Amino acid sequence: MTSIQRLLYFLTLHRTGLAVCMVSLGALLFPVLDDNPYTLGLSHLVAINTLVVLGLNLFIGYAGQISLGHATFFGLGAYGSAIISTTWAVSPWLSLILVALCVALLALVIGIPVLRLSGHYLAMATLGLNFVVYTILIQWDEVTGGPSGFAGIPALSCADFVFDTPVRQHYLLWAFALGAMLLMLNLVRSGVGRGLAAVAGDEIAASSLGVNTQAAKVKIFVLSAVLASLAGSLFAHSFGYISPDTFGIFASTDFVIMVVVGGMGSIWGAAFGAAFLTLLPEWMDIFDTYKDLVHGGILVLVLMFLPQGLVTGLMDMLKIRWALRRHNASA
Amino acid sequence: MLQLNNISKNFAGLPALCQVSFQVPQGQLTALIGPNGAGKSTLINCITGVAPCSSGRISFDQTDITALPAHAITRLGIQRTFQNLRLFPRLSVLDNVLTGLTCEGGSSLFMAMLRLPYLRHRERRLKLRALEALDRYGLTAKAHWPAGVLAYGDKKRVELARATVGNPRLLVLDEPVAGLNAEETCVVAEHLRQLRRNGQTIVLVEHDMDLVMNAADQVVVLDSGQCIASGTPESVQRNPMVLEAYLGRMEATA
Ligand SMILES: Nc1ncnc2c1ncn2[C@@H]1O[C@H](COP(=O)(O)OP(=O)(O)OP(=O)(O)O)[C@@H](O)[C@H]1O
């Protein structure tokens, strides 16, 4: 082997680890290059959305199901953490964990009966849940603050180190986002991950290969709900203020659109989709005014031309091209 | 090894299988033949738990598997292929074969996310085994292709590799050479004989009579959901009921 071949081999062998290192480096250096609070606020949102989309992407791409209620879990995480830490004066970290456990339980209670049915009943169940929770957030104003929102949520802290400046929060949020990304990358590259990919591809084949398809779907649903709840809690503790509008049905569909833009079952795509849709309004004002219209249009276009989503669809096309080229070269 | 007692299966009241009973002895190749629509695939679906039977009892090594779900039956050591391919077209050929090792890949989501060193080693071992299987079936050059772009014959062999890679105790094959040309059929037949020599217990559904009569130790004949004959290839070939089931059909269609 020449040294170039050896280098290429090393790069392909460790491509995932290297890519994670690059992204981490980017996140690490970002505040050094640009510490404008507004830009950092955007990067916070990207990190938080990435966290939600990672889980939802796994659920849509690997369990082959759609949830139209991830904003609910996101909102429950945010409000739960806010209420427990402010009203009951529990430490923010503890409230984050408590509420994540409760959300896991809720997802389990919904997931077990609904995911037993084949078909997209879960989409409807989660849609209903989203309406219910949204209405509660608005109506029950003595606890949730009602439409005007909930303010004065304490920031997270480690001993005396309080995550109260945008730069510190940037590191906190990206540590969570990248940590989750690493865990998900590990998951999809394992035997369990292949089993999940099999479930999304063909349930009958998957179960004949030894995958407990129902349990797998429920597990991924719970995992994605916990990630959303975690993201919600981090959102509440970083921004200090939350209002119900962040957690409505359109937020849920936005998460789904982020998954679709990124590509189903692609971990890198999840981050890309989250970043793309979060930053889109910043680039063009028109997207701000007609946000829902544009998002809907993107959804329709992507699904029409690349049903697997943008990043995954393009990757698939590249892989097929590459295979055919190799085939023609050898024939 | 595998024992079927009075298996019946109805589809919305219409009987597809009626009181089928036979045994699959260990280390032998049992062929299941019969005209189109006889219920062979249905019977396989009953055995592997894909479509549970309506009545009767199936036991595998003294374990009653009649009511077990498909994944539990697979974990007992039964692997199968499908008549109409069921590969995962978006996964690479290697990953497709690796899914055949699902039972050995662990099932804890949490451990998979941590990817501790022991898990990495196990992954590497599984990958080596999958590569060996690909090598056996002559697919090494295409290991990283998406399975969807393979030619039909290659897909059939990927399914065979996926079903055999985990060294199942019972291998159930639904028409492994259907749609293959003569040359490809020869290759697959040789693989089957090799498996048989290694002591693999096999249930084979097949229309190719040459293959069946050459490779099988025991032949079971189904017709319209009923088991009309069973025995050695020679005795079945001479059985008047079997001749009628096949010839009668031919006259009717001629
Ligand atoms: N899901 C189903 N619903 C209703 N009827 C079915 C179903 N699956 C199979 N059948 C019927 O059961 C009978 C047996 O079908 P099966 O597929 O088992 O035949 P086979 O012996 O495998 O035939 P072939 O040689 O063509 O594969 C057929 O008459 C078929 O129409």
Ligand SMILES: [Mg+2]
């Ligand atoms: Mg059949």
